[in-house]
Amino acid sequence: MAGIYFHFPFCRQACNYCNFHFSTQLKHQEKMLRGFEKEIELRAEQWPDALDSIYFGGGSPSLLTPASVEKLINAVTKNFKLGESIEITIEVNPDDVSFEYLEAMSTIGINRLSIGIQSFLDSELKLMNRIHSVDQGMKSIEWTAKLYENFSVDLIYGIPSSDLSSWKKNLNQALFFEAPHLSIYALTVEPKTVLAHQVKNKKIQLLDEDLVKSQYDWMVDRMEGAGYENYEFSNFSKPGFNAVNNSNYWKGKAYIGIGPAAHSYDGKRTRSWNPSNNIKYLNSIQQGILPAQSEILNTHDAFNEYLMTSLRTSWGVSLKIINQTFGKHYSDYLEKQVENHLIDQRVYWDGDALKVTKKAKFLTDGIASDLFLLKN
Incomplete structure (x- = not known):
């Protein structure tokens, strides 16, 4: 089995901590979607195995319309073999979605959502330059829970100005919604990000590592007590809800990356990656040439x-x-x-x-x- 990961490289605005490849030039989305369809065709003959996961990440793939996502799913279905119980996930931002949008996604094959909440405190959302409000975040989870059996909530700990008490409130709020899966990451300072600049210029002070460790250790205990398995350092699930996409990566299984900056792995020793440049990616794809560089691990x-x-x-x-x-x-x-x-x-x-x-x-x-x- 293998998985496909779509890297949709567009966002409305940049989060202060993010160093992923993306553009805010939303007018180029349609060209990128055509590029995705072409890359799917070019990749198909390389991957004879059936797929057990399709994952739409980014970037902000919830900027896509349900019709656009359906077209990509159809392109994958046409060119690849699909497993019987394939998991099809899309990452969504609370500010992008409505009940009707999420409902439409559920009718085209999406059977799992990953919701980018990050925090239930408006002050922390502002610090990270997230667009959505706490109210939007909670509504997006409520709508999702009515429509999807399988979904995940993303949170971040170790946020500057937080303490153990505020982190407990954040995580307990997430647990209130009884999401079957949570992905919970420490805030990290990545090079060439706004956060890195703020830290360098002493506009933001990072938390002491002992406090970050206290937040993590308490989280592990709390999640275990709530019936979740800590199946990977940052991922927690109720029984039967381990993310297929995540698990494939940690188990060293093959995956195909579609889009600029997307990475692929053959499940053996060969890794490849597309350029982190939208124009270079599209120019190559339009000529029928896969733009990927590769390496063979010793x-x-x-x-x-x-x-x-x-x-x-x-x-x-x-x-x-x-x-x-x-x-x-x-x-x-x-x-x-x-x-x-x-x-x-x-x-x-x-x-x-x-x-x-x-x-x-x-x-x-x-x-x-x-x-x-x-x-x-």
């Missing part, structure tokens, strides 16, 4: 990437998979390298799977990098 880098992605998950790092994929030398290395973390109770063995302990979850990426096999 065994060393593929092993490190497997450690990084798998250690973040509830299923952990499998010695069996390492032996089968990379060889016994790599599993022997890992068993030796992990000894100090076992002594410190940061990780543990669950059968042949290496997993992070609950108390050390916030440190997961650091633990993974410490386990990397370094080049001589």
